[in-house]
């Protein structure tokens with residue numbers, strides 16, 4: 001690398017008085033430039049074999065610059081210029097200089113949005129979309145399931161997102177979600193890796209089987225609890241109506257009390273335990289999710305959960321109920337939208353009453369309900385989690401650039417769908433619902449990204465696709481990343497078009513799915 005030229009670049013930056021539109025070195029990534037008195041920091045984006053290769057350039061007082069891991073360096077008066085990799089040491093060194101680089105809690109941010117970049121290549125585009133929108137991006141958001149299936153660690157996820165934050169000069173705050181952690185080991189791991197938010201997935205503590213009991217069986221099981229507990233729950237809830245506001249109240253029949261206790265109280269107690277062991281001592285941002293339970297969270301169940309937490313002195317930042325209808329991965333909402341709205345009013349009132357926000361999980365593509373969610377919760381705020389659909393946008397790039405490879409990927413996914421049966425709940429099946437691979441050809445391959453069943457097959461099979469090997473060699477992985485990196489600009493375009501649809505509806509800038517699709521859906 002020509003270090004002398006980089007020194008001239010630095011002097012040009014210092015002389016530019018903040019206007020970097022005409023810098024002579026076009027490899028300087030302008031969004032990344034930071035000038036701190038006479039110290040200068042930026043990323044260099046060089047194109048090598050059609051891919052972008054990034055390096056960090058730091059120009060600092062000679063004694064200070066030592067904590068960077070330099071590949072090369074050169075002295076310039078009392079300063080040293082170093083060039084380094086975008087690695088862990090350099091990112092930590094930068095966070096000591098720029099506080100906004102570190103992920104923080106969502107607390108105080110009214111609108112927050114989880115992005116879940118499965119491949120580590122989506123955050124730059126996301127940040128360009130979020131700049132100036134007034135929404136805090138939770139850039140790093142990976143479930144343990146996703147980490148296992150992609151062979152990534154929390155640190156990989158943090159660094160991919162953190163470097164994008166520096167690259168884009170995104171100074172208004174971002175968060176890192178240790179998503180769907182289920183046990184103390186996973187919570188501890190997420191915290192130690194630097195997650196600022198913990199999403200406790202309480203699915204395994206929720207007793208779905210209680211919903212199938214007859215009234216007599218339910219009664220017997222409930223009354224078998226210790227007398228003092230039964231007395232406490234009956235005194236607190238039985239035949240009571242809690243008026244939450246002018247539009248919402250929650251009534252507890254005998255069945256509501258018994259089901260709320262027997263289905264959810266184990267999860268409440270577990271959340272209290274996790275709160276005292278980790279959340280409170282480390283002052284973490286806490287979400288409790290029950291969205292992947294089999295039983296929907298009725299307004300009474302939700303009120304019960306929130307009230308019991310409140311009695312224990314706990315106010316999480318967000319709670320993710322399992323709303324009425326189905327929020328399946330990668331496709332629109334399934335269910336009666338009117339009933340969803342009627343129940344959402346009550347869920348929102350409960351959240352506002354107890355002082356947290358609702359979190360909408362599996363939020364990608366739920367374009368039929370975002371206008372409702374935005375309209376009903378914009379005053380108080382919301383958290384939305386997309387479900388890794390940036391992976392599908394990556395496949396859109398593959399389908400475009402190499403239709404044959406995409407057909408092979410789909411055929412493989414279709415034939416091996418059982419791989420993910422234990423990880424995901426989805427409708428798509430290979431017994432007639434999802435399109436048969438032999439019907440897909442070069443001219444209709446893009447339809448795979450529009451068909452609900454094909455989307456679900458491809459969405460859930462990411463781990464198998466990326467890790468599939470023959471003779472110890474990856475079959476798809478290397479080709480996949482090569483194409484994606486060579487077409488990053490197109491990937492960025494697709495990513496922005498996809499998430500912009502969600503945000504416009506949530507922010508009330510558009511009213512219908514048709515409107516946002518007409519505005520943003522890629523035409524090619």
Ligand SMILES: O=C(O)[C@@H](O)[C@H](O)[C@H](O)C(=O)CO
Nearest residue numbers: 143145361362385386387388
């Ligand atoms: O695939 C996953 O595990 C994630 O995308 C996860 O489902 C996601 O983070 C989520 O919770 C969306 O609601």
